[in-house]
Amino acid sequence: MQYCTACQKAIATTIIMDLDNGAVTGSQHVCQACAEQLGVGAPKAPPKFSAEMLEDLLGGIKQPRGRGKASDACAGCGMTPAEFRSKGRLGCPRCYETFRTELMPLLQRIHEAQAHRGRMPAVVGAIAAQPDERSLADVRKRLEDAVRGERYEEAARLRDELRRLERGEAS
Amino acid sequence: MSKPRRGDKQPEFRPGTWLAGNGPENDIAICTRVRLARNLQGFPFSPCLDETESRQLFDFIVARLQQTGLPEQLKIVDLLPVEELERTVLVERHLISREMAATKRPGGVAVDAEESVAVMINEEDHLRVQVFAPGLQPAAAWQRAERLDDALIQRLPMAWSEEFGFLTSCPTNTGTGLRLSVMLHLPGLVWSEEIDKATNVAQKIHLAVRGLYGEGSRALGDFYQVSNQVTLGRDEAQIQNDVLLAVGRMVQWEREVRGALLRGSARVRTLDKVQRALGTLERAQILTSEEALGCLSALRFGIAAELVQGYETAAVNRALLLSQPGHLQRHTREVMKPEERDQRRAVLLREVLGCAR
Numbered sequence: 306m307q308y309c310t311a312c313q314k315a316i317a318t319t320i321i322m323d324l325d326n327g328a329v330t331g332s333q334h335v336c337q338a339c340a341e342q343l344g345v346g347a348p349k350a351p352p353k354f355s356a357e358m359l360e361d362l363l364g365g366i367k368q369p370r371g372r373g374k375a376s377d378a379c380a381g382c383g384m385t386p387a388e389f390r391s392k393g394r395l396g397c398p399r400c401y402e403t404f405r406t407e408l409m410p411l412l413q414r415i416h417e418a419q420a421h422r423g424r425m426p427a428v429v430g431a432i433a434a435q436p437d438e439r440s441l442a443d444v445r446k447r448l449e450d451a452v453r454g455e456r457y458e459e460a461a462r463l464r465d466e467l468r469r470l471e472r473g474e475a476s
Numbered sequence: 477m478s479k480p481r482r483g484d485k486q487p488e489f490r491p492g493t494w495l496a497g498n499g500p501e502n503d504i505a506i507c508t509r510v511r512l513a514r515n516l517q518g519f520p521f522s523p524c525l526d527e528t529e530s531r532q533l534f535d536f537i538v539a540r541l542q543q544t545g546l547p548e549q550l551k552i553v554d555l556l557p558v559e560e561l562e563r564t565v566l567v568e569r570h571l572i573s574r575e576m577a578a579t580k581r582p583g584g585v586a587v588d589a590e591e592s593v594a595v596m597i598n599e600e601d602h603l604r605v606q607v608f609a610p611g612l613q614p615a616a617a618w619q620r621a622e623r624l625d626d627a628l629i630q631r632l633p634m635a636w637s638e639e640f641g642f643l644t645s646c647p648t649n650t651g652t653g654l655r656l657s658v659m660l661h662l663p664g665l666v667w668s669e670e671i672d673k674a675t676n677v678a679q680k681i682h683l684a685v686r687g688l689y690g691e692g693s694r695a696l697g698d699f700y701q702v703s704n705q706v707t708l709g710r711d712e713a714q715i716q717n718d719v720l721l722a723v724g725r726m727v728q729w730e731r732e733v734r735g736a737l738l739r740g741s742a743r744v745r746t747l748d749k750v751q752r753a754l755g756t757l758e759r760a761q762i763l764t765s766e767e768a769l770g771c772l773s774a775l776r777f778g779i780a781a782e783l784v785q786g787y788e789t790a791a792v793n794r795a796l797l798l799s800q801p802g803h804l805q806r807h808t809r810e811v812m813k814p815e816e817r818d819q820r821r822a823v824l825l826r827e828v829l830g831c832a833r
Contacts, residue, residue, distance in 0.1 A: 418709020421641030471518030
């Protein structure tokens with residue numbers, strides 16, 4: 306235990322080291338208050354999985370937006386079944402599958418039908434390449450693996466790739 | 477296609493296609509509108525987008541719209557810098573929705589020179605394609621919308637599924653995403669108190685009857701919008717037939733009622749109503765927008781029934797637009813209190829109708 310070299314009153318909790326090309330050329334033991342005055346705060350817990358970081362990285366596959374973190378939330382936009390029920394609106398194209406069981410009776414009530422008849426992009430033809438579901442699923446899985454393995458650079462790259470694929474752009 | 481611009485600052489007298497006053501059955505059917513709701517893959521639906529994502533979506537769509545070969549010449553208006561009064565003007569011209577005017581999210585509208593095509597970007601859906609045709613012309617409006625939709629589908633990755641068709645933010649639009657509406661002028665049905673019967677019939681066959689400015693708006697000045705409600709399970713041709721059939725009946729009903737209002741002892745009461753309206757338009761010093769719409773409606777009927785001479789339907793249509801608060805204030809180039817507006821409206825309508833003396 307050592308007293309603060311700056312105020313000589315409190316117990317030193319922080320060591321400030323002067324580094325020159327990796328070599329320690331000097332050191333100073335200071336207390337919490339003096340460290341803060343010097344602009345060196347107590348080291349915070351390492352940002353292992355900050356919510357923003359995760360949200361940003363998972364942007365391509367899930368956007369919890371601080372609310373829909375339940376396991377039954379839509380993987381595309383984070384909307385929860387409760388939100389869907391209260392708003393009666395879908396959050397993204399994937400919600401149609403996520404909330405299928407709730408959606409079907411709703412469609413029946415509104416339209417007295419549950420399936421589409423009429424124009425479809427595929428029939429219109431020459432559509433800007435529909436995203437290939439298999440490669441989408443593959444990238445999604447690699448992204449989840451990368452996030453789990455905390456390989457953020459790779460995850461960010463995969464997220465961008467996923468977004469491009471979903472928009473039908475060539476990757 | 478030009479760069480995004482601010483709203484036009486010049487006073488606007490052209491009534492736009494929806495009030496052009498020509499086209500089949502134009503004495504009763506003012507205009508036909510086709511609206512298609514479309515969304516892109518890779519973005520949550522518009523209500524779930526934050527500001528950055530909204531901007532990305534807007535920029536992405538604008539870039540794709542600016543690629544060559546689009547069947548329409550569209551001018552893009554970025555709404556963000558557009559102030560409140562200009563937004564109101566765009567709403568009154570049916571180019572953007574009231575909801576869109578009220579939001580501060582990035583978004584915009586792509587409009588052609590005649591204002592017969594308007595594509596809202598980042599409204600409730602990523603894209604709301606609107607095509608207007610004067611009079612009762614569902615087929616013509618649809619064909620134009622279909623051609624534009626084809627081009628959009630080639631440029632943009634639309635969200636759709638074989639089962640549900642086009643995927644939309646609200647399940648009321650799922651499937652075709654098509655809302656076909658016809659704006660009708662029905663003074664005969666209103667005056668003879670048969671309008672409730674007529675709207676009930678329309679509602680029974682799943683058509684919605686609304687006021688001039690869509691959902692939730694009251695039917696002012698005897699103007700009604702009739703549109704399909706079902707978008708899933710009926711294809712585009714069936715929807716057109718449904719609307720055409722119902723609107724055709726309403727038009728016929730309105731004609732019969734007008735005929736009755738012009739015969740026998742009813743004629744003098746009808747004439748009295750029309751002449752009183754004209755008297756108000758010619759002499760009033762203070763005119764609220766509601767009263768103005770009522771008088772203009774009566775005058776429009778009077779012209780169609782040849783009860784009044786010296787006035788033109790086209791001028792009445794212009795007056796209908798200019799009597800709206802946004803157009804009125806833009807025309808006079810000043811923001812006014814409601815009472816000042818009502819005074820100004822009385823003067824302006826005389827000018828527009830050609831009865832300023």
